[in-house]
Amino acid sequence: MHINFLALLAAACSTLVVGFIWYNPKVFGNAWMRETGMTEDKMKGANMAVTFGVSVLYAFFISFILQFVTIHQFGALGMIGGDPSIAKPSYTEFMADYGSAYRTFKHGALHGFMTGLFLALPVIGVGALYERRSFKYTLIAGGYWVVSFMVMGGIICAWQ
Template sequence: MGQLLLHSLVAALASLAIGFVWYNPKVFGSIWMRETGMTEEKAREANMAVMLLMTLFYSFLIAFILHMVVIHQFGAMGMIGGKPELAKPSYDAFMADYGTEFRTFKHGALHGFMSGLFFALPVVGTGALYERRSWKYTLVAGGYWVVTCMVMGGIVCAWQ
């Protein structure tokens, strides 16, 4: 469990790094500010420590659940209730054959990308519809989560 938490924390930290680049005014920050009505003055009024800590916390939750999505071996572990000592011999045979299969950054990034595209983007997009936000906002904010889930998925899948 300790490794799971560490991997999630590192992946969550990656979300901050991606955000610093993604929301830079020279990348998508100016578009995001225009589409949300944010000004530099309003941005300076924010409590950045709280915002960054909460971003880290929320990203940690996402990275934590991404383990179950990007690491196929969690399915086998779930079938036995998470207790290998109670497993039937078929579990040991399965893990002997497939224990580290598909545990690469590339594979995790693929599943992370699909999670971002088919889960995070629709969540952001649905909220944007009701908030009367533009398609540009949806692409910038949703795109950030697609890329972030992709990188976080790669990190948690490759790190063994």
């Protein structure tokens, strides 16, 4: 198993595409602005190159971890200590039989969904509770990450 950095980068960039759709005023953009107190004037003062760049960097960090959730073969690699050259012949046979099993977009999206629902959404929700944000905000921001994790997981898992 090797780390596919191109797939991780594509998955990270996919969060921008999802965000452009999700936070479009015709989708959840206006509701999100109301819930956060954001205005058009506040948005104009931001350095969007830095915002998008750091967003992709953070999403890359997420994609790096998502590969271990969505690609089960990393589990087999972990069982042998991460070095295939010291593995017993059974590892090589296992990988020959199952090396590309469950490497589909659909399977990755399923694991991305579960990770988003049971990890990202609660993290957003807990932060929102302490920041005194509304449940609507939690659903908008958390929903974005659930959908993003689905897309990211699908890309990472399918791209071999």
